[in-house]
Amino acid sequence: MATDTPAPSPPSESTQTPGRLEQSNPDYDPNVVIEAQNLTKIYRDFWGRQKVRALNALDLEVRKGEIFGLLGPNGSGKSTTIKLMLGLLFPTSGRAIVLGQNATDVAKNERIGYLPEESYLYKFLNAEETLDFYGRLFDIPAKVRKERVQELIQLVGLEKAKRRQLREYSKGMTRRIGLAQALINDPELILLDEPTSGLDPLGTRDMKDMILKLRDQGKTVVMCSHLLADVEDVCDRIAILFQGDLKEMGRVDSLLKVSGETQITAENIPESAHEEIRQLIAKHGGQNVVVDNPRTTLEDLFLNIVRESEDRPGMRPAGAAAEKKPSSDQTH
Numbered sequence: 392m393a394t395d396t397p398a399p400s401p402p403s404e405s406t407q408t409p410g411r412l413e414q415s416n417p418d419y420d421p422n423v424v425i426e427a428q429n430l431t432k433i434y435r436d437f438w439g440r441q442k443v444r445a446l447n448a449l450d451l452e453v454r455k456g457e458i459f460g461l462l463g464p465n466g467s468g469k470s471t472t473i474k475l476m477l478g479l480l481f482p483t484s485g486r487a488i489v490l491g492q493n494a495t496d497v498a499k500n501e502r503i504g505y506l507p508e509e510s511y512l513y514k515f516l517n518a519e520e521t522l523d524f525y526g527r528l529f530d531i532p533a534k535v536r537k538e539r540v541q542e543l544i545q546l547v548g549l550e551k552a553k554r555r556q557l558r559e560y561s562k563g564m565t566r567r568i569g570l571a572q573a574l575i576n577d578p579e580l581i582l583l584d585e586p587t588s589g590l591d592p593l594g595t596r597d598m599k600d601m602i603l604k605l606r607d608q609g610k611t612v613v614m615c616s617h618l619l620a621d622v623e624d625v626c627d628r629i630a631i632l633f634q635g636d637l638k639e640m641g642r643v644d645s646l647l648k649v650s651g652e653t654q655i656t657a658e659n660i661p662e663s664a665h666e667e668i669r670q671l672i673a674k675h676g677g678q679n680v681v682v683d684n685p686r687t688t689l690e691d692l693f694l695n696i697v698r699e700s701e702d703r704p705g706m707r708p709a710g711a712a713a714e715k716k717p718s719s720d721q722t723h
């Protein structure tokens with residue numbers, strides 16, 4: 392039997408001073424919301440024998456106001472990392488400082504919002520009752536609670552369903568109420584474990600927009616996902632994990648930048664000018680020139696079709712998208 396709790400012999404970190412305020416530390420930087428140092432988690436079995444090295448000597452820093460993505464295939468240690476940040480698990484070695492406090496100090500979780508991989512909410516409560524319940528757990532005064540419940544229901548787009556019991560909710564609606572629940576305490580730091588799991592493209596887009604909105608409000612977001620497009624679209628920086636090891640970390644735009652190629656995009660260039668452009672580039676030593684229309688993403692195409700259909704219900708001629716955007720030409 393596997394267990395999440397520390398092995399029978401107490402781990403070394405429990406002898407440290409958990410919850411020690413780092414503000415007294417001269418190195419403390421309030422702009423660093425999470426700092427993991429050599430963070431390692433080995434799951435043990437019931438008898439304390441080592442079973443799985445889920446996270447191996449992770450070093451990372453999450454800075455205030457950014458959206459940080461943990462990317463990796465199933466089993467790479469993403470959920471383990473998030474649970475270590477919350478103090479739901481004890482590290483086998485290393486440590487994490489979260490909001491200036493040791494991650495094992497659960498008192499700091501009052502300032503954190505957490506959307507677990509699977510939300511366990513009471514199925515017989517409706518959205519308003521659910522959020523009110525969690526607001527009470529955080530001792531939010533009745534008046535503030537009432538306002539916040541309505542604000543959050545609006546933020547996650549559940550106004551029409553707010554009086555329906557959660558057992559009637561679709562997967563997408565369940566994810567929305569899960570996010571609202573994670574935000575009830577107006578947290579500074581939000582940890583989202585696979586926020587788009589099980590959502591259709593519309594739900595996914597909405598979730599991503601909500602995450603971006605949270606950043607605009609000054610929150611720090613850490614999300615983990617195995618879905619490349621989700622992470623690419625919303626994260627400022629990412630860490631790529633594989634089998635518990637950190638493989639890559641950096642800004643998404645610089646990690647994805649193809650060095651050695653130049654992209655020039657322009658609208659309304661006639662076909663007749665393409666050859667001239669090609670020759671000009673060749674004159675400057677450019678090689679393997681491609682003059683072409685840029686491609687949109689399948690997500691954008693799909694969302695355009697759905698939104699158009701909402702405005703104008705009925706059949707849409709096939710290939711209509713090809714006559715519309717993108718109208719610009721692109722030079723690689």
Ligand SMILES: Nc1ncnc2c1ncn2[C@@H]1O[C@H](COP(=O)(O)OP(=O)(O)O)[C@@H](O)[C@H]1O
Binds near residue numbers: 464470
């Ligand atoms: N409670 C547990 N007991 C034993 N092994 C676990 C436990 N939770 C996760 N693991 C193992 O740790 C590894 C990392 O898991 P996890 O952090 O859930 O990965 P991810 O979230 O990236 O899919 C996997 O091999 C998984 O099987």
Ligand SMILES: [Mg+2]
Binds near residue numbers: 470471584
């Ligand atoms: Mg996981």
